[in-house]
Amino acid sequence: MSKNKKEKTGSIYFDTTRKTWRCIYYVYESNTGKEIRKTKSFMTEQEAKDFLTSIQYQKGNDLFIKNNGIPLNKLMLENAKKKLELNLISERTYARILETIKSIEKNSIATQNIDEITSNDIQNYLNTLKDYSNSTIKKIKGQFTQIFKESMNKGYITRNPMYDVIKPKSTKDKKVVRALQIEEQQKLTNYLLHIPVIDEPYKVAYLIEMYLGLRIGEVLALKNTDINLHKNLITVNKTLTTDKDHKVIMGNSTKTYAGIREVPIPTFIREEIINQMRLAENNKDKQLFIDPKGNYVRPNNANRRLKELLKQMGITDITSHSLRHTYGTRCVEAGMRAVALQRLMGHTDVSITLNTYTSVFNKYKEAELEKVNNYYMNNDIVNVDNLLTENNNFIEGISRESEEKEIE
Numbered sequence: 267m268s269k270n271k272k273e274k275t276g277s278i279y280f281d282t283t284r285k286t287w288r289c290i291y292y293v294y295e296s297n298t299g300k301e302i303r304k305t306k307s308f309m310t311e312q313e314a315k316d317f318l319t320s321i322q323y324q325k326g327n328d329l330f331i332k333n334n335g336i337p338l339n340k341l342m343l344e345n346a347k348k349k350l351e352l353n354l355i356s357e358r359t360y361a362r363i364l365e366t367i368k369s370i371e372k373n374s375i376a377t378q379n380i381d382e383i384t385s386n387d388i389q390n391y392l393n394t395l396k397d398y399s400n401s402t403i404k405k406i407k408g409q410f411t412q413i414f415k416e417s418m419n420k421g422y423i424t425r426n427p428m429y430d431v432i433k434p435k436s437t438k439d440k441k442v443v444r445a446l447q448i449e450e451q452q453k454l455t456n457y458l459l460h461i462p463v464i465d466e467p468y469k470v471a472y473l474i475e476m477y478l479g480l481r482i483g484e485v486l487a488l489k490n491t492d493i494n495l496h497k498n499l500i501t502v503n504k505t506l507t508t509d510k511d512h513k514v515i516m517g518n519s520t521k522t523y524a525g526i527r528e529v530p531i532p533t534f535i536r537e538e539i540i541n542q543m544r545l546a547e548n549n550k551d552k553q554l555f556i557d558p559k560g561n562y563v564r565p566n567n568a569n570r571r572l573k574e575l576l577k578q579m580g581i582t583d584i585t586s587h588s589l590r591h592t593y594g595t596r597c598v599e600a601g602m603r604a605v606a607l608q609r610l611m612g613h614t615d616v617s618i619t620l621n622t623y624t625s626v627f628n629k630y631k632e633a634e635l636e637k638v639n640n641y642y643m644n645n646d647i648v649n650v651d652n653l654l655t656e657n658n659n660f661i662e663g664i665s666r667e668s669e670e671k672e673i674e
Contacts, residue, residue, distance in 0.1 A: 291304055375391045380417055407433050446584075458472055458473055468572070499528045
């Protein structure tokens with residue numbers, strides 16, 4: 267495009283019919299370089315002014331000409347691909363980003379040019395996601411935050427529209443993960459300890475999940491070398507995941523940095539684990555669990571079989587996390603402190619542990635408070651005898667006043 271040609275600056279006005287502020291602006295077609303007229307609506311005058319200023323700034327610095335025509339989804343895809351190539355993200359993270367972008371592409375905002383998207387556009391889109399889970403809304407908003415931050419750094423835009431955006435609260439009912447009742451756990455444990463592994467290939471995986479609290483992906487990633495029989499410990503340092511083609515692969519680490527941990531082996535399932543290790547001696551890399559073809563076990567397959575098994579036992583309302591949740595619940599019931607449980611479960615923060623097991627902790631709150639009261643009394647921190655004497659005198663005084671009033 268010739269620099270000598272006078273550029274049109276654009277303008278804003280209030281549309282009395284639509285009751286919105288309108289911005290008239292001019293952009294260049296990416297193919298022909300021809301300047302074309304466009305309009306966009308805004309709720310406030312300031313939004314319209316900010317948008318027009320952004321367009322004018324970019325045109326004046328040649329950034330608009332260079333980057334005009336890049337839709338949001340294309341920029342997101344290119345950004346994710348580049349990060350994967352630079353090893354800044356894992357295959358697993360890349361696959362999840364692609365899934366998030368697919369969700370965004372269901373809305374027309376995905377095809378809008380990055381420099382034309384406003385806070386109002388993003389807010390309106392996010393507000394349509396209230397039927398999704400909070401975690402899904404958070405992931406989608408995170409993608410927007412990231413791409414606009416990088417667009418600011420690269421000079422594609424002059425104002426970050428995410429500053430005014432609020433994450434809407436999900437109206438979807440939170441999926442409740444329930445632990446097995448003690449009778450249900452006894453029933454499942456008895457079955458798993460007595461069924462031959464040839465008839466139930468994942469039996470030891472279920473026992474590890476239920477009595478060591480590992481995630482199913484962490485269980486299926488275990489190798490013989492991760493198990494120290496002398497110290498009676500299992501080292502958790504990786505998990506199975508999927509790549510961008512949904513193929514099951516071995517991840518480089520656990521779900522979170524806190525997931526790397528050592529977990530003690532209960533004595534009553536030690537022999538079962540040793541038997542599984544013997545079977546794994548001939549497996550590639552001594553992988554503890556493999557499928558019939560010698561590949562990694564797909565976690566969904568193990569979870570599907572668990573649900574079938576529990577259904578046969580008459581146990582329902584169980585999710586894929588129920589065995590791990592059962593472990594956490596039993597630990598709380600046994601009196602384990604939240605910080606200790608956090609480390610065993612591999613939670614990044616103790617607040618996650620407390621929030622996950624709130625109902626269980628509350629169940630034992632009164633008993634724990636009684637321990638505190640006994641501690642005060644046993645260590646003479648509070649002089650109870652003096653307090654009792656003073657309180658008894660106070661109560662007697664109130665009683666006398668009441669009696670005197672009745673006589674009057």
